[in-house]
Amino acid sequence: MSQNIFLRSDTVRPSTRWLDAFPEGICCEQRVLGGKARPGDVIWVDTAHARWSDLIGALMQALPACHLAVVSMAPDSAEAVVAFDRGARAYCHAMAVPSVFWDVELVVRHGGLWIGPELMTRVVGAAGRALASPEDASLPLLSEREAEVAREVANGLSNKEIAVKLGITERTVKAHLGAVFEKLGVRDRLQLVLRLSEHGEISQSVN
Structure with missing residues (x-):
């Protein structure tokens, strides 16, 4: 069964709404991600990470069978352009309600792109x-x-x-x-x- 994995760091943590959406979700640092991720997993990356766009590119190369979803506390179209150009399959607000996170997961798992109606x-x-x-x-x-x-x-x-x-x-x-x-x-x-x-x-x- 595929998983939802939030890429955390010392300063970046998932929102309580993400945790509510995926109570069985995994939070881990990049150094151990390779040992936990499986084909078909959705990996969630927050733009609060330093050099987050480079991080997405690195993850695309290391884990090409996984789906990347980007979350941001201040979504904007220029940032979305970067996220999708780097290979992300979704881009949404980091404080979205759980139902939105569920929709994002469903769309990307079926090969679609999620940008969200507001953005x-x-x-x-x-x-x-x-x-x-x-x-x-x-x-x-x-x-x-x-x-x-x-x-x-x-x-x-x-x-x-x-x-x-x-x-x-x-x-x-x-x-x-x-x-x-x-x-x-x-x-x-x-x-x-x-x-x-x-x-x-x-x-x-x-x-």
Whole structure:
């Protein structure tokens, strides 16, 4: 049976809500993790760890058959970008209620990604702000039509819905989206929204 393992240190401990969610969960330091983790386990890493992003990369190499979930006391989209780029399968608040932790566990064990509705709302909003400023040098160059397609993806529309809204064929939408993926260096819609959010937060840093 797979386990939930929280990576602790002298200064980093799981929240009481995580402990409530996983009363049988294991808390251990990195030096003994290799002897406890099994394929399919979910390993929870708090961003309070020093150099937490490097830690995720090291765990991905050492324990590729495990799932990594990142928790943060102050979740934000830029941090989420780093977590997912390093290989994490989930990113959520360290003080989430137990039911959210259960949902996260279920999603990652089935091969999905968990970003959470609250953070996704902020990510989509940041992406919209970024695309609303085409002159912003922090954004890779997109054509006007590519930016329109990317904006509608960030709004949650399907290719078919985008085609109807923009008055173009679904094949054309796919072509534009392929160009957007290539220019921004992303593989799917979630990565697209996260990447646009990253640029959006840079361009909106005065707020």
